[in-house]
Amino acid sequence: MANGRVRKFLTKKLNLSAFPVVGPISIWILLFVLMPLAVIFIISFLGRDIKGSIVPSFSLDNYRLLFSEGSEYAKSILRSILFAFATNAACLIIGYPMAYWIVKYGGKIKPFLLLLVIVPSWSCYVVRIYALKQLIGYPGIINNFLLNIGLVSSPIEILYTPHAVILGLIYIWLPFMVLPIYASLEGIDPSLLEASVDLGATPAERFLTITLPLSKGGIFGGTILTFIPAFGDWIVPLLLGGNKVWMAGTYIAHYFIVMGDLPLGSSMTVFLTTAIVLMIYICIKLGGEQAIERIL
Amino acid sequence: MFIRQEKHFLKGKWAICTLIVGILILFPALTIIAEGPPEEEGIYEKYVASVPQGCKPVPRECFEQAVAGKTFAMYDWAAWWPEELYEGFSKTFGIEIVRDNYPDLDTALAKFRLNPKTPYDYFLANPKSLWYLKEDEILHEVNHDWIPNANRYMAEDIKNASWDPGYRYTVLTTLGFDAYVINTNFIDKNDSRIPSWEFLFEGGEAYQGKLVMRNEMNRVIGNALKYLGYSLNSTSEKELAEAKKVLLRLKPYIMAFDSWPKRAVLAQEVWVVEGIVHDYLYLGGLIPEGNPFFAAYPPEGCLLSPMLITIPKGGGNPAATHCFINYLYRPENFAKLINTTAYGHGHTAIDDLITEDVEKWMTPPEGYRKKCEVLNTDSFTGKGEKLRADIWQELKK
Numbered sequence: 001m002a003n004g005r006v007r008k009f010l011t012k013k014l015n016l017s018a019f020p021v022v023g024p025i026s027i028w029i030l031l032f033v034l035m036p037l038a039v040i041f042i043i044s045f046l047g048r049d050i051k052g053s054i055v056p057s058f059s060l061d062n063y064r065l066l067f068s069e070g071s072e073y074a075k076s077i078l079r080s081i082l083f084a085f086a087t088n089a090a091c092l093i094i095g096y097p098m099a100y101w102i103v104k105y106g107g108k109i110k111p112f113l114l115l116l117v118i119v120p121s122w123s124c125y126v127v128r129i130y131a132l133k134q135l136i137g138y139p140g141i142i143n144n145f146l147l148n149i150g151l152v153s154s155p156i157e158i159l160y161t162p163h164a165v166i167l168g169l170i171y172i173w174l175p176f177m178v179l180p181i182y183a184s185l186e187g188i189d190p191s192l193l194e195a196s197v198d199l200g201a202t203p204a205e206r207f208l209t210i211t212l213p214l215s216k217g218g219i220f221g222g223t224i225l226t227f228i229p230a231f232g233d234w235i236v237p238l239l240l241g242g243n244k245v246w247m248a249g250t251y252i253a254h255y256f257i258v259m260g261d262l263p264l265g266s267s268m269t270v271f272l273t274t275a276i277v278l279m280i281y282i283c284i285k286l287g288g289e290q291a292i293e294r295i296l
Numbered sequence: 297m298f299i300r301q302e303k304h305f306l307k308g309k310w311a312i313c314t315l316i317v318g319i320l321i322l323f324p325a326l327t328i329i330a331e332g333p334p335e336e337e338g339i340y341e342k343y344v345a346s347v348p349q350g351c352k353p354v355p356r357e358c359f360e361q362a363v364a365g366k367t368f369a370m371y372d373w374a375a376w377w378p379e380e381l382y383e384g385f386s387k388t389f390g391i392e393i394v395r396d397n398y399p400d401l402d403t404a405l406a407k408f409r410l411n412p413k414t415p416y417d418y419f420l421a422n423p424k425s426l427w428y429l430k431e432d433e434i435l436h437e438v439n440h441d442w443i444p445n446a447n448r449y450m451a452e453d454i455k456n457a458s459w460d461p462g463y464r465y466t467v468l469t470t471l472g473f474d475a476y477v478i479n480t481n482f483i484d485k486n487d488s489r490i491p492s493w494e495f496l497f498e499g500g501e502a503y504q505g506k507l508v509m510r511n512e513m514n515r516v517i518g519n520a521l522k523y524l525g526y527s528l529n530s531t532s533e534k535e536l537a538e539a540k541k542v543l544l545r546l547k548p549y550i551m552a553f554d555s556w557p558k559r560a561v562l563a564q565e566v567w568v569v570e571g572i573v574h575d576y577l578y579l580g581g582l583i584p585e586g587n588p589f590f591a592a593y594p595p596e597g598c599l600l601s602p603m604l605i606t607i608p609k610g611g612g613n614p615a616a617t618h619c620f621i622n623y624l625y626r627p628e629n630f631a632k633l634i635n636t637t638a639y640g641h642g643h644t645a646i647d648d649l650i651t652e653d654v655e656k657w658m659t660p661p662e663g664y665r666k667k668c669e670v671l672n673t674d675s676f677t678g679k680g681e682k683l684r685a686d687i688w689q690e691l692k693k
């Protein structure tokens with residue numbers, strides 16, 4: 001009797017039959033995602049001594065320090081949100097028409113056009129940033145061209161400015177906006193658009209009432225894939241921003257590596273992770289299941 | 297017929313001969329297998345014979361331990377020292393070098409602190425990382441009996457340097473002066489403010505924002521303190537507040553914070569660089585028009601940056617580190633190092649071997665070293681660190 005109940009619990013409640021499928025990935029996530037996060041979470045409440053070694057004294061000091069008056073970290077969070085928002089908006093403005101054009105007019109060369117979008121992301125992240133540096137630096141390809149044709153009299157200073165950081169983030173993350181939008185646009189049933197034409201809808205009405213709502217999942221999926229990495233990035237500000245303006249990720253790297261202050265760095269990480277999880281939740285809420293599907 | 301002949305072969309006197317020959321071959325072979333390969337005799341003697349005149353070999357005990365270890369794991373900067381030093385060491389001792397490079401010393405220190413058993417035999421440290429590694433008891437003490445060349449040729453004042461009291465854990469390789477360099481294609485080196493720090497901290501209009509500062513908090517703030525006439529290890533809130541003002545005033549003229557702005561310097565995008573001046577002799581040589589760089593040694597003094605060989609406990613072949621130190625301190629080898637890097641040093645027997653060009657870059661004015669300071673715990677721990685971190689964050693907002 002008891003055995004039967006246990007078996008029922010194991011099969012129905014825990015659904016052990018699914019274990020061979022989801023078990024390994026669950027163990028992986030538990031060991032390499034959740035456990036390190038738990039360690040970071042615990043460390044964030046501890047202190048450190050003069051040598052930088054962690055001291056087991058529980059306190060909320062690190063969190064208080066993060067949000068104390070005039071805290072630069074809190075400002076860097078706002079700055080990161082601003083940069084990530086600008087990146088996301090620009091990726092959407094550039095990426096949506098690109099994806100739309102590929103779906104509508106790509107014809108036989110659609111796979112080739114998609115390949116062009118994907119190919120840059122096959123190369124190393126840092127190499128791509130250095131390539132962009134060659135392009136926007138002085139002397140750089142863009143500045144040399146503008147000077148040679150006489151459009152400008154002195155080089156435009158792009159590199160080592162906040163604009164260069166945003167440009168770099170757009171350049172790096174644009175493919176991750178185009179692809180989910182492409183997938184959602186490709187999935188729209190053409191008969192819906194044909195029916196709307198038959199019913200007298202104008203192109204603008206067709207776009208606003210059919211295409212845009214049905215590609216919502218792609219937009220929010222793309223937002224998750226661009227906003228979140230841009231929010232936590234610290235390599236782009238380092239290489240293209242001349243390390244003059246710090247984002248939240250830069251602070252974390254500074255406290256972990258240069259200062260060796262693991263507790264304070266951990267509290268920053270916990271806050272950043274919480275903010276990111278919250279944003280994912282909002283995107284999924286707004287974009288529905290389709291947003292997750294498009295990411296996958 | 298053939299079969300009969302074969303039988304005859306096996307049965308006759310030939311069989312006895314074959315048996316005897318077989319035994320003669322088999323017995324020595326079995327002996328060798330039982331005893332292992334014969335020891336290479338005289339490799340230490342060969343090594344001793346190869347040591348140049350005036351230099352001393354490492355003791356036999358050190359040599360044998362190092363050779364038995366077979367490999368030597370190094371952890372240092374990339375592409376800095378001449379490759380022939382490493383090749384020569386491997387050839388001399390028959391030890392394979394396994395090299396790993398760090399991007400900066402803070403990253404390297406973080407690696408050791410997260411895993412004190414990180415398996416390196418050699419780590420090129422600075423005073424900050426040395427202090428932490430000593431505190432964490434991660435380092436072996438140097439066995440001075442095993443480095444006769446360093447004992448003989450290292451300057452006495454280096455042996456009693458502040459970064460390693462008692463000369464217990466380190467052996468100095470190079471000394472870098474953290475001052476500034478100007479590109480004379482764009483900056484007039486006869487500007488009355490050069491070589492004072494005044495030019496760098498107050499001369500923004502002369503270099504029009506084409507300034508790159510090192511991306512290292514203690515060095516940048518330390519040199520600002522030197523400009524103001526204070527110790528670069530100061531923990532005085534008043535003095536640091538003044539340094540902060542100087543740096544915030546300078547901020548609009550800073551193009552970037554970059555510890556090794558090679559591309560920008562070669563492109564002549566940068567006109568003034570704050571950093572280890574010696575590095576720019578090499579870079580200047582890569583510019584086709586000739587070396588346009590001028591090393592400024594500010595009379596107020598600057599940060600002195602010694603690079604120190606240390607022996608982490610996680611490595612398996614500390615004897616090899618001693619062999620390397622002893623090999624490096626041979627005058628001919630040390631001269632190769634200095635003629636490549638143009639860094640300062642504490643070797644007493646290489647003056648005649650240094651090239652004129654390197655001499656110019658390597659050597660600051662007479663008595664200059666006394667005006668310089670090395671970072672100490674005041675600046676990178678406790679209150680000093682906290683005050684500097686606050687200034688640094690304000691500078692990066």
